[in-house]
Amino acid sequence: MPKRQRHQQLARYIDENPFITDRELTRLLKVSIQTIRLDRMELAIPELRERLKLMAERSYDSVRSLPLHEVIGDIVDLELDKSGISVFEIREEHVFSRTGIARGHHVFAQANSLAVAIIDDEIALTVTADIRFIRPVKLGEKCIAKAYVRSISGERSKAKVELFTYVGDEMVFQGNFVIFRSAGDTDTEGGDEHADRY
Numbered sequence: 001m002p003k004r005q006r007h008q009q010l011a012r013y014i015d016e017n018p019f020i021t022d023r024e025l026t027r028l029l030k031v032s033i034q035t036i037r038l039d040r041m042e043l044a045i046p047e048l049r050e051r052l053k054l055m056a057e058r059s060y061d062s063v064r065s066l067p068l069h070e071v072i073g074d075i076v077d078l079e080l081d082k083s084g085i086s087v088f089e090i091r092e093e094h095v096f097s098r099t100g101i102a103r104g105h106h107v108f109a110q111a112n113s114l115a116v117a118i119i120d121d122e123i124a125l126t127v128t129a130d131i132r133f134i135r136p137v138k139l140g141e142k143c144i145a146k147a148y149v150r151s152i153s154g155e156r157s158k159a160k161v162e163l164f165t166y167v168g169d170e171m172v173f174q175g176n177f178v179i180f181r182s183a184g185d186t187d188t189e190g191g192d193e194h195a196d197r198y
Helices: 002-018 020-031 034-040 050-056 104-117
Strands: 074-079 083-088 124-133 144-150 158-167 168-180
Touching: 002 020, 002 034, 020 034, 050 074, 074 104, 083 104, 104 124, 104 144, 104 158, 104 168, 144 168
Parallel strands: none
Antiparallel strands: 074 083, 083 144, 124 168, 144 158, 158 168
């Protein structure tokens, strides 16, 4: 493939999927990793880690429900009470040493912390989680979690969050979370002042 055409395809792949790795691009474009890196440099396209940082800086809203350093993974897009995306790379410390397979609690922690992070409230806590691990995640894979607030109860004390985690295009984890939010918690000390009126 001519260089100009390869550059156009590379830019299109990254535009369609900013989470794509250089290794995945080598498979798609059938060139060496060094060629991909040189092409990116010529096109002034930063490496994946830099792209994620830029996306995180441009994410719409700020997390309110917990300190950013307590979120597992990097939040790259966030619209409070609507949706969010985080990316979490599986490293040595996240896997079983004999198999190279990620420990489930790390995959769950990414999902759970994103489900809490998208809630627009000072206090947000997981009430229940109905989760499903679809396939094992391996060392070096990048988990892309996408969370969506599906409903907020009438009294605004609970939100339902649906979450999907992907590696590339393959779903690896799914969860439905019910998140408590303090915004609906209007009880005052001493109870409801109108409780004894009737």
